[in-house]
Amino acid sequence: MTDTAEFPPDDDRARDTGFEAAPTGWLTPEDIAAARAQLPLVYVDAVPVQVDESGDVVSVGLLLRATPLGSMTRALVSGRVLYHERVRDALLRHIEKDLGPVALPQIPASPQPFTVAEYFPTPGITPFHDPRQHAISLAYVVPVNGDCRPQQNALDLAWLTPEEACSDTVQAEMVNGQGTLVRQAMAHVGRLD
Amino acid sequence: MTDTAEFPPDDDRARDTGFEAAPTGWLTPEDIAAARAQLPLVYVDAVPVQVDESGDVVSVGLLLRATPLGSMTRALVSGRVLYHERVRDALLRHIEKDLGPVALPQIPASPQPFTVAEYFPTPGITPFHDPRQHAISLAYVVPVNGDCRPQQNALDLAWLTPEEACSDTVQAEMVNGQGTLVRQAMAHVGRLD
Amino acid sequence: MTDTAEFPPDDDRARDTGFEAAPTGWLTPEDIAAARAQLPLVYVDAVPVQVDESGDVVSVGLLLRATPLGSMTRALVSGRVLYHERVRDALLRHIEKDLGPVALPQIPASPQPFTVAEYFPTPGITPFHDPRQHAISLAYVVPVNGDCRPQQNALDLAWLTPEEACSDTVQAEMVNGQGTLVRQAMAHVGRLD
Amino acid sequence: MTDTAEFPPDDDRARDTGFEAAPTGWLTPEDIAAARAQLPLVYVDAVPVQVDESGDVVSVGLLLRATPLGSMTRALVSGRVLYHERVRDALLRHIEKDLGPVALPQIPASPQPFTVAEYFPTPGITPFHDPRQHAISLAYVVPVNGDCRPQQNALDLAWLTPEEACSDTVQAEMVNGQGTLVRQAMAHVGRLD
Numbered sequence: 001m002t003d004t005a006e007f008p009p010d011d012d013r014a015r016d017t018g019f020e021a022a023p024t025g026w027l028t029p030e031d032i033a034a035a036r037a038q039l040p041l042v043y044v045d046a047v048p049v050q051v052d053e054s055g056d057v058v059s060v061g062l063l064l065r066a067t068p069l070g071s072m073t074r075a076l077v078s079g080r081v082l083y084h085e086r087v088r089d090a091l092l093r094h095i096e097k098d099l100g101p102v103a104l105p106q107i108p109a110s111p112q113p114f115t116v117a118e119y120f121p122t123p124g125i126t127p128f129h130d131p132r133q134h135a136i137s138l139a140y141v142v143p144v145n146g147d148c149r150p151q152q153n154a155l156d157l158a159w160l161t162p163e164e165a166c167s168d169t170v171q172a173e174m175v176n177g178q179g180t181l182v183r184q185a186m187a188h189v190g191r192l193d
Numbered sequence: 194m195t196d197t198a199e200f201p202p203d204d205d206r207a208r209d210t211g212f213e214a215a216p217t218g219w220l221t222p223e224d225i226a227a228a229r230a231q232l233p234l235v236y237v238d239a240v241p242v243q244v245d246e247s248g249d250v251v252s253v254g255l256l257l258r259a260t261p262l263g264s265m266t267r268a269l270v271s272g273r274v275l276y277h278e279r280v281r282d283a284l285l286r287h288i289e290k291d292l293g294p295v296a297l298p299q300i301p302a303s304p305q306p307f308t309v310a311e312y313f314p315t316p317g318i319t320p321f322h323d324p325r326q327h328a329i330s331l332a333y334v335v336p337v338n339g340d341c342r343p344q345q346n347a348l349d350l351a352w353l354t355p356e357e358a359c360s361d362t363v364q365a366e367m368v369n370g371q372g373t374l375v376r377q378a379m380a381h382v383g384r385l386d
Numbered sequence: 387m388t389d390t391a392e393f394p395p396d397d398d399r400a401r402d403t404g405f406e407a408a409p410t411g412w413l414t415p416e417d418i419a420a421a422r423a424q425l426p427l428v429y430v431d432a433v434p435v436q437v438d439e440s441g442d443v444v445s446v447g448l449l450l451r452a453t454p455l456g457s458m459t460r461a462l463v464s465g466r467v468l469y470h471e472r473v474r475d476a477l478l479r480h481i482e483k484d485l486g487p488v489a490l491p492q493i494p495a496s497p498q499p500f501t502v503a504e505y506f507p508t509p510g511i512t513p514f515h516d517p518r519q520h521a522i523s524l525a526y527v528v529p530v531n532g533d534c535r536p537q538q539n540a541l542d543l544a545w546l547t548p549e550e551a552c553s554d555t556v557q558a559e560m561v562n563g564q565g566t567l568v569r570q571a572m573a574h575v576g577r578l579d
Numbered sequence: 580m581t582d583t584a585e586f587p588p589d590d591d592r593a594r595d596t597g598f599e600a601a602p603t604g605w606l607t608p609e610d611i612a613a614a615r616a617q618l619p620l621v622y623v624d625a626v627p628v629q630v631d632e633s634g635d636v637v638s639v640g641l642l643l644r645a646t647p648l649g650s651m652t653r654a655l656v657s658g659r660v661l662y663h664e665r666v667r668d669a670l671l672r673h674i675e676k677d678l679g680p681v682a683l684p685q686i687p688a689s690p691q692p693f694t695v696a697e698y699f700p701t702p703g704i705t706p707f708h709d710p711r712q713h714a715i716s717l718a719y720v721v722p723v724n725g726d727c728r729p730q731q732n733a734l735d736l737a738w739l740t741p742e743e744a745c746s747d748t749v750q751a752e753m754v755n756g757q758g759t760l761v762r763q764a765m766a767h768v769g770r771l772d
Contacts, residue, residue, distance in 0.1 A: 035228045038276050040235045042329050054474040055493030083231050083327055086311060086318070088440040106492050107441030109527050109575045110500065111311070115769060116304040116331060118279060125279070126769065134276055136235050138309060141495050180771060187766030189495045190694060190705065192759060247667040248686030281633040299685050300634030302720050302768045307689065308576060319576065334688050373578060380573030382688045383501060383512065385566060421614045424662050426621045428715050469617050469713055472697060472704070497695040502717060504665060504690070511665070520662055522621050524695060 036133040043137035044091050045117055045178075046077040047185040048099060050159060051143045057189045059159040060182065062170070063098060063150060074158070074173045076181065078137065087111055087138060095142060097151060104146030113138040114188040117181055128177035141185050162191035229326040236330035237284045238310055238371075239270040240378040241292060243352060244336045250382045252352040253375065255363070256291060256343060267351070267366045269374065271330065280304055280331060288335060290344060297339030306331040307381040310374055321370035334378050355384035422519040429523035430477050431503055431564075432463040433571040434485060436545060437529045443575045445545040446568065448556070449484060449536060460544070460559045462567065464523065473497055473524060481528060483537060490532030499524040500574040503567055514563035527571050548577035615712040622716035623670050624696055624757075625656040626764040627678060629738060630722045636768045638738040639761065641749070642677060642729060653737070653752045655760065657716065666690055666717060674721060676730060683725030692717040693767040696760055707756035720764050741770035 035041075048061035062074040079094035081087060088107050095105045117137040119130035128137075150157040164170055166186055171179035186192045228234075241254035255267040272287035274280060281300050288298045310330040312323035321330075343350040357363055359379055364372035379385045421427075434447035448460040465480035467473055474493050481491045503523040505516035514523075536543040550556055552572055557565035572578045614620075627640035641653040658673035660666060667686050674684045696716040698709035707716075729736040743749055745765055750758035765771045 031224075031227055031231075034224055035232055038224075039228055039232065040274055040276055040278075042233045042235055049495060051493075051495055053493070054472070054478050055495050056474060057495050081233055081329065083233055084313065084315070085233075086440070087309060087329065088442060092440050106529065107437075107439070109435060109437055109441050109443050109529060111309040111576050112305065112307065112500075112574065113309070114305065114496065114498075115767070116280060116306070118304070120277065122277070127771075136274065136280065143492065143495060183771055184766040184769075187763040187771065188498065188694070190497050190763075192706075192762055192766065242688060244686075244688055246686070247665070247671050248688050249667060250688050279633070281635060285633050299722065300630075300632070302628060302630055302634050302636050302722060303693065304769050305693075305767065307691075308574070320578075336685065336688060376578055377573040377576075380570040380578065381501070381691065383570075383690050385513075385569055385573065417610075417613055417617075420610055421618055424610075425614055425618065426660055426662055426664075428619050428621055467619055467715065469619055470699065470701070471619075473695060473715065497697070498691065498693065499695070500691060502666060502690040502692070506663065508663070522660065522666065 040134040040136050042081040042087075043078060043119070043135045044081060044087060044094060045137045045139040045181060046091055046095055046105075046142045047139070047182060048077060048095065048103075048105070048142055048144050048148070049185075049189070055143075057141075057162055057186070057191050059161055060165040060186070061099070061144070061148060061157050061159055062165065062174075062182075063154040064156040064158060065154055072155075072173065073175050074170060074178075075154075075175075076178050077142075078178075080135075091140060091142065095144070098154060099144065099157065100147070100149035100151055102146045103144045103148045106143045106145065108140050108142070111138075113140055115139050115181075115184050117177065119176065126177070127180040130176055139181060139185070141189055162186045162189075163193055166193045233327040233329050235274040235280075236271060236312070236328045237274060237280060237287060238330045238332040238374060239284055239288055239298075239335045240332070240375060241270060241288070241296075241298070241335055241337050241341070242378075242382070248336075250334075250355055250379070250384050252354055253358040253379070254292070254337070254341060254350050254352055255358065255367075255375075256347040257349040257351060258347055265348075265366065266368050267363060267371075268347075268368075269371050270335075271371075273328075284333060284335065288337070291347060292337065292350065293340070293342035293344055295339045296337045296341045299336045299338065301333050301335070304331075306333055308332050308374075308377050310370065312369065319370070320373040323369055332374055332378070334382055355379045355382075356386055359386045426520040426522045428467040428473075429464060429505070429521045430467060430473060430480060431523045431525040431567060432477055432481055432491075432528045433525070433568060434463060434481070434489075434491070434528055434530050434534070435571075435575070441529075443527075443548055443572070443577050445547055446551040446572070447485070447530070447534060447543050447545055448551065448560075448568075449540040450542040450544060451540055458541075458559065459561050460556060460564075461540075461561075462564050463528075464564075466521075477526060477528065481530070484540060485530065485543065486533070486535035486537055488532045489530045489534045492529045492531065494526050494528070497524075499526055501525050501567075501570050503563065505562065512563070513566040516562055525567060525571070527575055548572045548575075549579055552579045619713040619715050621660040621666075622657060622698070622714045623660060623666060623673060624716045624718040624760060625670055625674055625684075625721045626718070626761060627656060627674065627682075627684070627721055627723050627727070628764075628768070634722075636720075636741055636765070636770050638740055639744040639765070640678070640723070640727060640736050640738050641744065641753075641761075642733040643735040643737060644733055651734075651752065652754050653749060653757075654733075654754075655757050656721075657757075659714075670719060670721065674723070677733060678723065678736065679726070679728035679730055681725045682723045682727045685722045685724065687719050687721070690717075692719055694718050694760075694763050696756065698755065705756070706759040709755055718760060718764070720768055741765045741768075742772055745772045 081090040119135040467476040505521040660669040698714040
């Protein structure tokens, strides 16, 4: 159901702009730049977790990425909701895009997110910041059962305990407030340090 | 904090397009038409309620509106989240716009909505439908304590019991799935018939 | 991890009293009768569902039971939380007890229930009623992946669509407010009729 | 609606046992001791907050109490749900008991708690611990509008910013995991440090 036609070879460039490449006739890059300067965009954030048979969170999956300047950051699965796409389909698409096709995520039955992360272009209004745009992100904890293989521009996927993911060291490796989002997720599942 | 400068005299026209009038330099109507055809927009839906001292919902407030064709519909408080606006500020602004400046709404402390209503331009994908656009709406139950006076193009505000609001008669007077959203809200507060 | 020693042969009798049989030294039946007359008891209610790969609910599982008077009722998975038992372990135990050992339930990662159903011995205070006791039940939607085989005193497990589960016919076959709880669950997952 | 007859002069003794004094014919102290050793009890925890007009949390109210050994601890509003009492009424009763009769709390319209805190008599199973009993506590964030006056055995009520309430100093003054519960509450309202 995830249309791979949405991910042409220039997807990395698309990622740089924060937008997936899209069929002809869609917004031009100029239109998109105009829209992103004047409309909040809808995003989803997924916190991938592994759980035991009682549903208790055992580990949290964080992507390792290299910044253009060569430093390393850890990140959540995150991306835009497309026009005419359901939130749950966007969630599945971004998880498969980042964790591979056999991650077997358990997409939540309910659309109720555990929080809404508001990424402002201006820092300090909320804990979340995105210099490129105003993004309103629905955040979900998503258990994955399968075999995760980081895709695209992620170097690695590391499974950390909830305690490690909330530690100062790991928090310092996350940017734009995603460290806070991880701790909010751990609070929600009862695993905040 | 609600900038009334956002609501110039041509606001009714703006409402017809679903967008508030905005300062010069903002998206032109053409840009907006282009964006709304290609990006999901962020909305908030508020279900205004009156509660007793134990927080139990006593009544639900529905706006009465005339359609262009002269029939009557009942509606929730609903509107777009603007660029660089927090969700909670959008919620307050739309409630004050529709219920007046002394409604004294209790905006929720948590950004977690009780549901996310996905209004698709195509009917039948979800229970929600918006022929104009793809809107992703964060839905909240909002107790109001003050004196509500319907503003602008609402003819009246009626306070109904939860049972009345979920009745077939009232449900038939709501459009685009808002009747379903009222029932989801009543389910959330434990007052579904 | 589910201690089958908790389910000795006299379990059906235990069910009649609403309490599982317990190791020697535990509350006597008289103590339990006294406690249940004077303390609210903690329960869990599980709404078993089947979901598609996007997490959308496809069907709802309802148990078919015969009443002592010979009529048929449909019921959710429901049961008490034991002393020193975590809520998530109680949820797993009751699901395995009612749906069999290979139902493979996805116990929620978060302890946040979608609602709290308050079963009062007096009808009419809430939509929920339990003539035997005051039970406060944490309610969860639980996707199951495996093969469900109704156990013990359930005659059958029927998978119904959300629409069927919310229909008047099926609602009339549920007692003590569990029909309302099913509809609250469907509202929560965005599948209320 | 809060029956002050439930709080006779020996209430402090009752508090020491964790149970409110109750009408004749109720459980004897021996029965209660037996029940609390063998059944989980239902509690509510309230995190009192002050909010601005947009619902954003400005401050968190913590009670200051002296322990029998003379040291000071900070605590949330917390207490048992009585037989035949609704959760929302228990929440109102305990808030009025601890914060006084004119605190004007906004009891949540929805029974959905932001988390369930499981206090085990054995430390380490969850972040929550109660040496006296197994308590399962429904936790709510409750905005208060009025004038709070600490009652009974609380020495003071301090309003702290979310940052202060989550600081190491204040966290060290809270016991049995209530510091964790405050941070979970701040995560839920988007104000985790």
